[in-house]
Amino acid sequence: MRYLVLFQYRGTRYSGVVQTVADQRLLGVQNYLEQAAQSLKPLVPIKFCISSRTDAGVHALCNSAHVDIQRKAGKPPFPGSVLVSSLNRCLKSEEIRILSACQVPDDFHARFSALSRTYIYRLVMGCSYNFQIPVFERDLCWAPRGDHLNVPAMQEAVQFLLGTHDFSTFRSICADTPYKSPIKTLIHADIRPFSSFLSYHYIHRQLQFWELEFRSQSFLYKQVRRMVGALVAVGIGKLKPYHIKELLEVRDSLAYPQNTIAPAAGLFLKSVEYDDADLQAASAAGE
Structure with missing residues (x-):
């Protein structure tokens, strides 16, 4: 199931959305999102496809990403509210918060579908x-x-x-x-x-x-x-x-x-x- 996830962050302590080649000492926001997503116990690791790349020190009131979550056979898709609460629980020590999550069509792309x-x-x-x-x-x-x-x-x-x-x-x-x-x-x-x-x-x-x-x-x-x-x-x-x-x-x-x-x-x-x-x-x- 594919989801659109909206999230925000204060970018001061991160290398941007993704970890930069120039500074491997700092992790990017995406690293923390994907670490938190493993708590959902997916069949395959969850990859956040970010809509908009921001640099180190830049903040987001609302960025977005799509994720594909594959569960074991017979298990229903996660409600968006469960994704929000589960991810935020894992991110509580970070300056990153999930705002919302909802199911989207399989061909939806957070980056290329953006108007x-x-x-x-x-x-x-x-x-x-x-x-x-x-x-x-x-x-x-x-x-x-x-x-x-x-x-x-x-x-x-x-x-x-x-x-x-x-x-x-x-x-x-x-x-x-x-x-x-x-x-x-x-x-x-x-x-x-x-x-x-x-x-x-x-x-x-x-x-x-x-x-x-x-x-x-x-x-x-x-x-x-x-x-x-x-x-x-x-x-x-x-x-x-x-x-x-x-x-x-x-x-x-x-x-x-x-x-x-x-x-x-x-x-x-x-x-x-x-x-x-x-x-x-x-x-x-x-x-």
Whole structure:
């Protein structure tokens, strides 16, 4: 039986979703998920096919994966609620939580069936140094230098990124990343104030929280962090809005301004979107 599993994690202590070749000392989120799944006593080891790969330090409010679970003859499929409780019990010491699990058709694929992916990036303005970030926000946002952002200029700049483009300048080249077409379609982009759940404690410090949101069917390696870094450079006056258009047009990753890419800590995979028909068909057939 195939299941779609939704899960979240705080990525600070992991090498990303998968264990990286560069650092074998840290396990990836997938390693812990698959270790926990063995408690279900499947006939064959359970493999999590992850929809969206995130790097070390990047978080997920909701990532997804599909898994195939084969039980002994005569045993019924697991209800989704049993998968959630069993896996979370095994993951209780980790910063990983299963949100839901449901049966899906056998041809459903967590990665290739996805219609789009949405990322958010969190900024805090008003900190001169990273060590001044409030304790409960550390590793969850980026504090660029400066007291404020020129948000209208950033909103003007982000319009150049919307639509279908060759995003070669906004991709990082990595030896272990397979080649992908640099042509991507950015469906949605937004820059808005963000109210931290503890933000009222920081009023006296005059901290401002901002959230940048991007949605596309898929993204290139570090594309979101590069777009954020360039937009922040516009917001603090290092770049002009038209420079974003020029960076797109040059189509060269080496043309991207040095020391501009946003750090991993502020990036969250917000959601992975699927066709409702796929999930409804599964619900009707299963639970």
